[in-house]
Amino acid sequence: MNMNMDWYRIFWHTAKLGNLTRAAQELHITQPSVSYAIKQLEAQLEVKLFDRLSKGVKLTSEGMEVFKYVEKSFTTLQSGEDRLQKLKELSAGELRIGASGPIIKHFVLPLLDTYHAEYPEVRIRLSQGKTSDIRERLKTGQIDVGIVHFPFADHELTVQHLANIQDCFVVGHAYQHLSQKPLTAHELSNLPLLLLSEGSSTRKYVDQWFSSQGIQADADMELSSMDMLIELAGRGYGAAFVTQSFVKQELAEGKLFQLHTKEPISPRAVGFAARRDSTLSIAATRFTELLQ
Structure with a gap:
């Protein structure tokens, strides 16, 4: 059975408002469009979802059962959209980085201070290790960004130069x-x-x-x-x-x-590495912008 999300969305709004016209107004569509979507959904499910009243509609017993699940689904979707908005605003999320001890203290920490002050709600996960350790953590997806010493080459990773050190x-x-x-x-x-x-x-x-x-x-x-x-x-x-x-x-x-x-x-060079086949999270992308 093919699921038409628009039909379910229209059904959900109609069930909450108990009126086809008001549902149409809330959804910014015409009343006939609402009526058509409900008829199509009823035909697909092979049940009657609403009883038509003189001043609106009310759910049938079967319609009420469907509504319970649709309500849960759309509430979950709304929660997902709210979470995504927080991630986009960097009022949530996670930054996972790895570096050697000296680089952490003298190179990463000053940047982390700036980052944390600007985005205090982003959880920072920092792991220490040798460049070889950082390479493996990147490849296995344990961290998003690694600060590494050059020379550094791996076909699975991309590396950008940051600074020279003496x-x-x-x-x-x-x-x-x-x-x-x-x-x-x-x-x-x-x-x-x-x-x-x-x-x-x-x-x-x-x-x-x-x-x-x-x-x-x-x-x-x-x-x-x-x-x-x-x-x-x-x-x-x-x-x-x-x-x-x-x-x-x-x-x-x-x-x-x-x-x-x-x-x-x-002199030696220091750079940051990330997986070639993965898009950085919004939180990690903002950190790499600070690095550069």
């Missing part, structure tokens, strides 16, 4: 004297090295930098938190490989000192 080695007062002249990779490798754990994009990058100069560098301390690397470097435990902008304040205040290298450390 990495560097920093030390505390115990090794301050080494900041006076450029150091070779070999000289750096002889220092206690404080590096992010293996598998992270930052660790892979510094390992490649050493390797390009024929050095196999070993980490004295491996941590999953760049904040902890910064803390330990400041306490004199060695040289930490960190993103320069993340230690801007410590460098300015003289709590940390940047070590200069004879072989330059090239």
